[in-house]
Amino acid sequence: MRILLVDDEAELVSTLSERLSFRGIDADWVTSGAEALKRIYANEYDIAVLDVKMPGMSGIELAREIHLYNAGMKIIFVTGHGSRDDFKEGSTESGKEYYLAKPINIDGLIKKMMEIME
C-alpha cells in the first residue's frame, strides 16, 4: 500500500509519514497540491490523504484533479472543520471520498485505509 500525504503543515505531515512507516506503511508527503500532482503523475499511489483547507489549491480541487488523472484513486480528506457528523455525510460526487477529523487518530486512519482497500 502506497500512500501520499498532502498538508500545508510540514511538521504534521512529515511526522505522520514517519509514524506510518513505523507501522509498516509507506507514505510520501508533500505540502501543496501542485507538488502532490507532480508526485502522482510520477508514481503510483493507492490512497491520497488530503488536508481540505490549504492555501493555493484546496483539497477538494486537488481531489478533482487527481480523479481526472486517475479515477480509481482513493481519497481520504482530513479536516479541522466541523463536527463529527460531517463525516457520515461525506457528500461527494463520486462517493469515493472519506473524511477524518483533525487531530488525526493514527489507528483510526490506518483502519480507514484498510477498509478502503477492500
Add this chain to the structure above:
Amino acid sequence: MYKKLLPIKIHFRAAFWDYKARKPGEEGEYFIFREQWKIMLLVIVSLTFIPLIGGVSIYYRTAQERAVEELMHEAIFFSQEAALDVSVFLKQFEYALNFVVDSHGYQELTQRATLDNVLHNLQKTYGDFIGLDIIDEQGNIVATSGEKIDSKGIDLQGWLVNLREKGRLVNEFFSEKEHKPFVFLGIREVMANGSMYFVRATLDNDRLMLLLNKLRLAGLDDLYLTNGVGSILTPSRYFGAPGGRAYRVNQDQVIYKPEILKEPAVFLIDNPQTEQLGRIRMWLSETDRPEKNSLILSTAPTEGTSLFINVILSASNLDRFMQRSNEYILNLVVPGFILLFLIKCCIVSYVIHRLYLAEIRKNEFVSQIEQADKLVSIGRLAAGVAHEVNNPLAIINEKAGLLQDLFTFTGEYQYDERLIRTVASIIKAVERAGAITHRLLGFSRQMDTSVQKLDMEHLILEVLDFVRKKAEYRGIRITVDVQDNLPEIVTDRGKMQQVLLNLVNNAFDAMDDSGQLIVTSHRKGPDSLFISVQDTGCGIPTENFKLIFEPFFSSKIKTGGTGLGLAIVYGLVLDLGGIINVESTVGVGTKFTVTLPIHYTKTEV
C-alpha cells in the same frame, strides 16, 4: 384586564408619563409619551369641542332669538287681547243703549221725563252711564239727561259727521275741569220716515279702569289707554297721570302716531327712567335684541272706538323665556362636556399607553436581535479560533504520537515509565482539546440549517456536552433515556439543536443546585417520536401554560431574560412539523415534550 383598560392609576399617573427617551436626531431626553399625550388630547379636544361649542352657541343664539320673538309676540298678543276685552266691554253699553233706544221712539226720548227714566234704568244695570243726549239730524241737542259735563273743547259737529258715517262711535274726552276722561258712546238711529237722530251717552270710566287693572295683572308692567293723538286716558306707570302725552317726538320725526295704526305695533323704549322716558323706536324685527332694561310697548287699536290699548312689558321677561335653555345648558351640556373631556382623557391615555407598550416591546426586540447578532459574531469567531487551533493541536498530537512510537517501535525508553506516562497524558490532553474545538465548531454550525438524517441520541449527548461542566459545578444530575433502536429522523439539525439547547438551559435556570435533569426520547406511534426535557425546578403555574410561549413573557426579566426563548422554541418546533407541550407542578418540576414526525414535513409558511 382592568389594568389594561385604565392605565391611569389612582394618583393619575400612567406608566408612560415618566418614560424618558431620546428623540432621534436630537440631544437630551424627553418625556416623549407625555408630550404625545398632551398634543393628542389637545388636538382631539379642539377638534371635538370646537364644533360642539359652536353648536351650543348657535343653539343658545337661536334660543335667544326665539325668546325675543316670543316676547314680541307676547306683547302683541297682550295688547290685542286687551283691545278685544275693552272692545267687548264697551259693546255691552252699546247693546244696552241700542235696546233702550229701540224700545222708545224719538218722540218719547225727546221728553225729559222719559229720558230721565231711560237713563235711570240704564244706570241700574250699568253705573257707568252718566248722561244721555238726544241730538237731531241737524246737530242740535234736543234733550239731555244726567250730569252735564264741561263741553269745552268738544267738537260736536265733527263728531256727528263721523257718527253719521259710521253709525256708531266710541271715543273719549278728557275733561280738564274734572281732570279725568270720559267716554262718549254714540249711535245713529234711522226713523221710519228716513230721517235720523243721534243718541250720545256719556260714560264714566271707573269700571273700565277696573277692567284695565285686571288685564294688567296678567303679567304686564303697564297697561293704559290712549287716544288717537297719544294723550293718556288712564293712569300709566311709565307715562304718568291721564292728560299727559304718551309719546315723544324724536327731534325731527314723530315715531309714534297711534292714529295711523290699524294693527298692533310694537315699539322699543331704550333706557327708560322714571323721570324722562328714553327713546321710543319701532321694533321691527327679532334680530333687534332689546337691552335688559328696555321696555316693550305694544299698541293696539280697539275696534269700533278711537281708543288704543297700550301694554308695556319689561325686556327682562326674556329671562323667563331663556330659563329652559339656560337650565339645559347648565344641567346637561356643561356636565356633558366635562364627562366627554374625561372620556377623551381616558381614550387618549389608552392609546398612548398602547403606543408606549409597543415602544417597550420594540426596544426589547431590538435588544434581542442585538444579542442574537452578538452571538452569531461570537460563534463565527469561535469557529475561526477553533479551526486555527486544530492545526497546532494536530501537530502536537502527531509529535506526541511520534514520541510514543519511538518508545514502542525502537525500544528506547520503553522502560522509562515516567516518560511514557508523560507522553500519554500529552496525547490525552490533546484529545480533550480536540473535543472542545469540535464542540465549538459543531455549535457554530447550527446557523446553517439543513435537512438531514439525525441520530437523536447523538444530538442529545452533543447538546448535553455543552452544559456538562455547568451541571457538575451545580451538582445537577443528568439522566438520558433514549429508546434502543430509536429510528433516525429526517429533520433540520440546526433547529433541533437549538430547541434542545433552549429547553435544557431553561431547565437549568429553573433549578436550584443539586436538581435533576432527565432527557428522554422514545418512539410514539408509527410515525413520530418525542423528546422530553424534565427538571426538578420551580415549576410553572397552570394559568401560564399558554402564556409562556408568548413573546416577551418571562419570569427572568429581572435577571436579563428577554422572554423570547420559548417563543423561539415554539416557532422552531412548528417549523419542524412538530408540537410542544408542557406539564408542570409548582414547586416540583416541569417537563417539556416535543413530538416530531419521523419523516420531515416542513410546515409551509
